[in-house]
Amino acid sequence: xxxxxxxxxxxxxxxxxxxWLRKNLFSNWYNSLLTIFxxxxxxxxxxxxxxxxxxDANFVGSTRDDCTNEGACWIFIQQNIKxxxxxxxxxxxxxxxxxxxxxxxxxxxxxxxxxxxxKGWVGAFLLxxxxxxxxxxxxxxxxxxxxxxxxxxxxxxxxxxxxxxIVLSLPIGVMLALGRRSKLxxxxxxxxxxxxxxxxVPLITVLFxxxxxxxxxMPEGVNFDKLIRALIGVMFFSxxxxxxxxxxxxxxxxKGQYEASQAVGLTYWRMMALVILPxxxxxxxPAIIGSFIAIFKDTTLVLVIGLFDFLGIIQFVGTNPDxxxxxxxxxxxxxxxxxxxxxxxxxxxxxxxxxxxxxR
Amino acid sequence: xxxxxxxxxxxxxxxxxxxxxxxxINLEINKGEKIVICGPSGSGKSTLIRCINRLxxxxxxxxxxxxxxxxxxxxxxxxxxxxxxxxxxQFNLFPHLSILDNCSLAPIWVRKLPKAEAKEKAMEYLKRxxxxxxxxxxxxxxxxxQQQRAAIARALCMEPxxxxxxxxxxxxxxxxxxxxLDVMVGLAQGxxxxxxxxxxxxxxxxVADSIIFMDEGQIVEAKNPKDFFDNPESERTxxxxxQIL
Numbered sequence: 001x002x003x004x005x006x007x008x009x010x011x012x013x014x015x016x017x018x019x020w021l022r023k024n025l026f027s028n029w030y031n032s033l034l035t036i037f038x039x040x041x042x043x044x045x046x047x048x049x050x051x052x053x054x055x056d057a058n059f060v061g062s063t064r065d066d067c068t069n070e071g072a073c074w075i076f077i078q079q080n081i082k083x084x085x086x087x088x089x090x091x092x093x094x095x096x097x098x099x100x101x102x103x104x105x106x107x108x109x110x111x112x113x114x115x116x117x118x119k120g121w122v123g124a125f126l127l128x129x130x131x132x133x134x135x136x137x138x139x140x141x142x143x144x145x146x147x148x149x150x151x152x153x154x155x156x157x158x159x160x161x162x163x164x165x166i167v168l169s170l171p172i173g174v175m176l177a178l179g180r181r182s183k184l185x186x187x188x189x190x191x192x193x194x195x196x197x198x199x200x201v202p203l204i205t206v207l208f209x210x211x212x213x214x215x216x217x218m219p220e221g222v223n224f225d226k227l228i229r230a231l232i233g234v235m236f237f238s239x240x241x242x243x244x245x246x247x248x249x250x251x252x253x254x255k256g257q258y259e260a261s262q263a264v265g266l267t268y269w270r271m272m273a274l275v276i277l278p279x280x281x282x283x284x285x286p287a288i289i290g291s292f293i294a295i296f297k298d299t300t301l302v303l304v305i306g307l308f309d310f311l312g313i314i315q316f317v318g319t320n321p322d323x324x325x326x327x328x329x330x331x332x333x334x335x336x337x338x339x340x341x342x343x344x345x346x347x348x349x350x351x352x353x354x355x356x357x358x359x360r
Numbered sequence: 361x362x363x364x365x366x367x368x369x370x371x372x373x374x375x376x377x378x379x380x381x382x383x384x385i386n387l388e389i390n391k392g393e394k395i396v397i398c399g400p401s402g403s404g405k406s407t408l409i410r411c412i413n414r415l416x417x418x419x420x421x422x423x424x425x426x427x428x429x430x431x432x433x434x435x436x437x438x439x440x441x442x443x444x445x446x447x448x449x450q451f452n453l454f455p456h457l458s459i460l461d462n463c464s465l466a467p468i469w470v471r472k473l474p475k476a477e478a479k480e481k482a483m484e485y486l487k488r489x490x491x492x493x494x495x496x497x498x499x500x501x502x503x504x505x506q507q508q509r510a511a512i513a514r515a516l517c518m519e520p521x522x523x524x525x526x527x528x529x530x531x532x533x534x535x536x537x538x539x540x541l542d543v544m545v546g547l548a549q550g551x552x553x554x555x556x557x558x559x560x561x562x563x564x565x566x567v568a569d570s571i572i573f574m575d576e577g578q579i580v581e582a583k584n585p586k587d588f589f590d591n592p593e594s595e596r597t598x599x600x601x602x603q604i605l
Binding site: 254256257259260261262263264265266267270274275278279282356358 | 413414448456469
C-alpha cells in the first residue's frame with residue numbers, strides 16, 4: 001500500500017490547463033453557464049471595439065474630411081492636442097510647462113530607480129524647491145512674461161490642481177487627524193468640526209463657494225486668483241477625507257508602541273514622526289492612494305467655475321463647428337489618459353507597500 | 361552598600377474609575393537594589409512600576425525618582441524617562457525599524473548623540489545581549505527571546521540608572537525564558553537598580569534583594585528572598601506561594 005501511495009500523483013483531472021479550466025470556469029452547471037455567457041459578451045464587445053479604436057480608425061490627416069467615419073477619427077485629438085494638453089497657454093511660452101514636466105520626470109524616475117543615493121535630497125528638492133520653480137516658470141516672474149491663470153487649461157491644469165491638492169492635503173490631513181485625537185479638548189473639537197464640515201459638503205458646492213461667494217466676503221479691491229481659490233477648496237476637501245483615513249491608521253496602532261516610545265523618552269512630536277506615523281501611514285497606503293485617485297478625478301468638477309481642465313477642454317473643442325460630432329473620440333481619449341494616471345498611482349502604491357513591508 | 365535613594369513612593373494612590381488599583385503604596389529603593397514584585401493578576405504590580413516612568417499617572421501621594429518629583433510638568437517627566445529604562449511583556453519593539461535602529465533611535469533623538477556614535481553604542485549593547493548578529497534584521501524576523509533581548513538592549517542604550525521590567529518573560533515560549541533571564545541576571549550583577557514584575561521565583565531567589573508581594577493594590581509583604589519563601593507572614597502570601605511554587 002505504501003508503495004502505491006508513493007507513486008500516486010494527483011488525479012489527472014486536477015492538472016494542467018484542463019484542470020484549471022475545470023476548477024475555475026466549469027466547476028458546476030451555473031458557473032459553466034456564466035462562463036459561456038461571459039465569453040459571448042466578450043465576443044460581441046471586443047472585436048468591434050478593437051476595430052473602432054485601431055483597425056478602422058483614422059490616424060493621419062489634418063481636417064475632418066480626412067475622417068472616413070468607419071472607425072474613430074483620432075485626427076480630432078491630434079489637431080487639438082495643444083489645447084487639450086495646455087489650454088490657452090501662449091504657444092511661444094509652452095517650453096516653460098514642458099521644462100517643468102521634464103524636471104518632474106527626471107526626479108520622478110530618479111526616485112523610482114532602486115538603490116540610488118541622495119534620494120532624500122531629491123525628495124526635498126521636489127517638495128521645497130520644485131514648487132517655487134513651478135510658480136515662477138508657470139505664472140511668470142524673474143524676467144519671464146506673466147501668464148494669467150485664466151489661460152491655463154487642459155491636462156496641464158488638471159495636473160496643477162490635482163498635484164497641489166494631493167501634495168498639500170496629505171500633511172494637512174495628518175495634522176487634522178492628530179488634532180482630532182488630541183487630548184486637548186479645544187484642538188480636538190476644532191479639528192472635528194473642520195473635518196466634518198468639509199466632508200459634509202459636496203466638492204461642487206465647495207468650488208461654487210470658492211468661486212462665487214468667497215469674493216463677496218472680501219473687502220473691495222481684494223481679488224484672489226480664481227485658480228488659487230479653487231486650489232484651496234480642493235486642498236481642504238481632500239485633507240478632510242485624508243484626515244479620517246489617517247485617523248483610522250492611528251487608531252489601529254497598538255498601545256504598546258506609544259508606551260515604548262514614551263518609555264525611551266521620545267516627546268509627543270518625535271514619537272509621532274518617528275514611530276507612530278511611519279507605521280500607521282503605511283497601514284493606510286491603499287486608502288490614501290484611493291483618496292488621491294478620487295481627488296484626481298474630481299478635479300474635472302472645476303469646469304463648473306469656468307476653469308477648463310482636461311475633460312472640460314475636450315468637451316469644449318468638441319463644440320467647435322469644425323469638429324462637431326467627435327465627442328466619442330474625445331471621451332475615450334479622456335478616459336484612457338485618466339486611467340493611465342490613476343493606474344500609475346495605484347501601481348506606485350502597491351510598490352510602496354511591498355517596499356515598506358517589514359513583516360508586520 | 362552605599363544607600364543612595366533612587367526611588368521614593370509616599371502614600372501613592374491610584375484609581376481606574378472606581379477601582380482602587382494602588383492603595384497607599386510606600387516604597388524606598390536604593391541605588392543598586394533589585395526588587396522583585398509578584399502577586400496575583402490585577403493586584404496592581406504592573407501599574408505600580410508604570411507609575412514610576414509616568415506611563416500611568418498616580419492620583420495621590422508623591423513619587424520621587426532620583427530627586428525629581430513626578431508631576432504634570434513635562435520636563436520632569438522627560439528627565440525621569442531618560443533615567444528609567446523599561447522592558448515590556450510584549451517587547452513593543454518598533455516593527456518598522458531594524459533592531460539596530462530600534463536601539464539607536466532614542467539616543468539619536470533624545471540624547472542627541474551623533475548617528476555613528478549611537479549605532480556603535482547600540483552594537484555594543486546588542487553584543488552584550490548576544491544578538492549583534494541580528495542587528496540588521498527587523499523585529500518580526502526574530503524569535504520572542506531574541507526580541508525581548510533586543511528590547512532590553514534598546515532600553516540600555518539610553519544608559520538608564522534604573523530598569524523596570526514588566527513581566528518580561530510572560531509572553532515567551534518556555535525554552536526562551538532562560539536566555540532572557542540570563543541577560544537580566546548579568547545586568548543585576550553589573551549593579552543596575554532593577555524593579556522586576558515577574559513570577560519567575562528562581563530568578564527572584566537568585567537576584568532579588570527584596571521581594572514584594574502585592575494584592576488588591578496593597579503591598580502585603582516585603583522581605584528578603586530567604587524570609588519571603590521560608591517565613592511568609594500573611595495568609596495571602598502563603599496561598600499565593602503554594603499556588604505558584
